[in-house]
Amino acid sequence: xxxxxxxxxxxxxxxxxxxxxxxxxxxxxxxxxxxxxxxxxxxxxxxxxxxxxxxxxxxxxxxxxxxxxxxxxxxxxxxxxxxxxxxxxxxxxxxxxxxxxxxxxxxxxxx
Amino acid sequence: xxxxxxxxxxxxxxxxxxxxxxxxxxxxxxxxxxxxxxxxxxxxxxxxxxxxxxxxxxxxxxxxxxxxxxxxxxxxxxxxxxxxxxxxxxxxxxxxxxxxxxxxxxxxxxxx
Numbered sequence: 001x002x003x004x005x006x007x008x009x010x011x012x013x014x015x016x017x018x019x020x021x022x023x024x025x026x027x028x029x030x031x032x033x034x035x036x037x038x039x040x041x042x043x044x045x046x047x048x049x050x051x052x053x054x055x056x057x058x059x060x061x062x063x064x065x066x067x068x069x070x071x072x073x074x075x076x077x078x079x080x081x082x083x084x085x086x087x088x089x090x091x092x093x094x095x096x097x098x099x100x101x102x103x104x105x106x107x108x109x110x111x
Numbered sequence: 112x113x114x115x116x117x118x119x120x121x122x123x124x125x126x127x128x129x130x131x132x133x134x135x136x137x138x139x140x141x142x143x144x145x146x147x148x149x150x151x152x153x154x155x156x157x158x159x160x161x162x163x164x165x166x167x168x169x170x171x172x173x174x175x176x177x178x179x180x181x182x183x184x185x186x187x188x189x190x191x192x193x194x195x196x197x198x199x200x201x202x203x204x205x206x207x208x209x210x211x212x213x214x215x216x217x218x219x220x221x222x223x
Contacts, residue, residue: 033210042115042199042213056208091154098142098209102154 002026004094004103012109013082021077021106025094032075033100034067038088046090049075082110113137117200117214124222129187131217133200136181140202143176144211145185149196157185157198187219195221 005024013019025032034046045059049069060066064082069075079086087110093100114136123129135143144159160167160174160183167174173186187194197216203209 031207031209035211040215042215043201043211045210045212048208048210050207053207056210059210093154095209098203099144099156099159100209100211101156102146104153 004092004101006090006092006103006106008106009104010107010109012111014111015084016081018078018080019082019108021079021090021108023075023077023092023094023103025073025075025092026096026101028072029094029096029101030072031095031100032069032072033093033095034075034077035091035093036088037091037105043091046077079108082108084110086110113202113212115200115202115212115214117198117217119215120218120220122220122222123190125190125192127190129185129190129194129219129221131185131187131198131200131219133183133185133214134181135183135200135202135212137202137204137212138181139204140181142203142209143174143183144199144201144203145172145174146199146201147196148199148216154199190219190221192221192223195219 032049035043047067048056064080067077089105091105093102145157147155171188175184199216200214201211
């Protein structure tokens with residue numbers, strides 16, 4: 001079946017611009033996670049959605065970062081006024097229970 | 112805070128066994144995972160173990176968990192060149208938010 005998909009696969013933007021990243025989870029998976037992987041570092045948790053419950057935003061690094069998810073469908077991660085330190089691979093994972101299945105990621109480069 | 116540590120590099124000969132080690136600090140970890148990341152590819156879930164288990168075997172993969180020492184290992188039997196990748200150890204807690212805490216990854220090089 002279809003896995004987690006993310007778009008765009010690559011994004012180059014200028015410092016100060018806003019970007020929007022999209023995640024299409026596996027159908028039927030109630031939980032959705034966003035992570036960030038900066039070069040040479042491990043993955044960092046950003047935000048978690050579970051059904052219609054309030055999201056856990058505890059990993060978002062600043063108020064420039066926000067994310068939305070409607071029900072159990074698509075999620076978007078928005079970064080406003082991008083900075084060079086936002087350059088990273090942004091990964092989305094969806095989960096039915098205890099396992100998380102990852103998308104291919106969006107590689108973001110902020111010039 | 113929570114932390115997961117792994118050695119950064121491992122080099123083995125084709126046909127030998129590889130053992131990748133991981134330590135973690137969160138004693139309330141519920142599940143521990145091994146993911147594989149090949150160059151240019153996404154993260155692939157290899158296997159995972161529930162914290163009340165000591166061992167899990169899946170074909171060439173054996174996971175050992177020493178909960179007392181908070182030590183997890185992944186053994187790959189008969190390592191092949193296709194096993195060359197970065198292997199990540201991750202742990203999650205109980206509760207609804209099973210956010211994963213990750214190690215930096217171990218880069219496995221398999222030499223012919």
